[in-house]
Amino acid sequence: EVQLVESGGGLVKPGGSLRLSCAASGFTFDTYGFNWVRQAPGKGLEWISFVSASNTYIYYADSVKGRFTISRDNTKKSVFLQMSSLRAEDTAIYLCARDPGRLEPSYFDHWGQGVLVTVSS
Amino acid sequence: DIQMTQSPSSLSASVGDRITITCQASQDIANYLNWYQQKPGKAPKLLIYDTYKLQTGVPSRFSGRGSGTEFTLTISSLQPEDIATYFCQHCDHLPPTFGQGTKVDFK
Numbered sequence: 001e002v003q004l005v006e007s008g009g010g011l012v013k014p015g016g017s018l019r020l021s022c023a024a025s026g027f028t029f030d031t032y033g034f035n036w037v038r039q040a041p042g043k044g045l046e047w048i049s050f051v052s053a054s055n056t057y058i059y060y061a062d063s064v065k066g067r068f069t070i071s072r073d074n075t076k077k078s079v080f081l082q083m084s085s086l087r088a089e090d091t092a093i094y095l096c097a098r099d100p101g102r103l104e105p106s107y108f109d110h111w112g113q114g115v116l117v118t119v120s121s
Numbered sequence: 122d123i124q125m126t127q128s129p130s131s132l133s134a135s136v137g138d139r140i141t142i143t144c145q146a147s148q149d150i151a152n153y154l155n156w157y158q159q160k161p162g163k164a165p166k167l168l169i170y171d172t173y174k175l176q177t178g179v180p181s182r183f184s185g186r187g188s189g190t191e192f193t194l195t196i197s198s199l200q201p202e203d204i205a206t207y208f209c210q211h212c213d214h215l216p217p218t219f220g221q222g223t224k225v226d227f228k
Contacts, residue, residue, distance in 0.1 A: 111164035
């Protein structure tokens, strides 16, 4: 069974940093890309970053470019999102989503349950 | 960025009804259109990808059509477990963007 489990969320002050993790199991990790998608409370979905299976292709939404860094560790079957210079508008549930796309985001065929990040003083 | 506009924003229907949700893209996205279902407090679930391809395990009452800028998701016979919010998403080019969602509930 495919499982994606996010961790690392919490309350952080504006300007602070946080590192999210997404632990995967139940499939061949290094043959899939991964995305981070966020959902502000009561709002819609916003794609924020993608990393390819080969770790060669990495992309970011303009809203987080220069502040967030996506990475993956195939030995640990995990994907990470390092978030810095956090703003109130980054408050959201952050979801990890698996992607069969090899070069760029395609469709998101499995999702984690998400982790809440709250940016507030 | 491509803007995805769904209509209606919400709809109420009865068990057994046929319902259709529309997703319009602000520019041509060929058939790079996906649909997701999200229930309250849960992660989204992929229903359909590449406009019409049914994800494994998704009931056949769900179907997708369209091309270019106009797409539809149809549930042929609404079931109680279909109460959810539905999102479309394009993956024609970066960045992928989502529609604002269509909330489906019972009359």
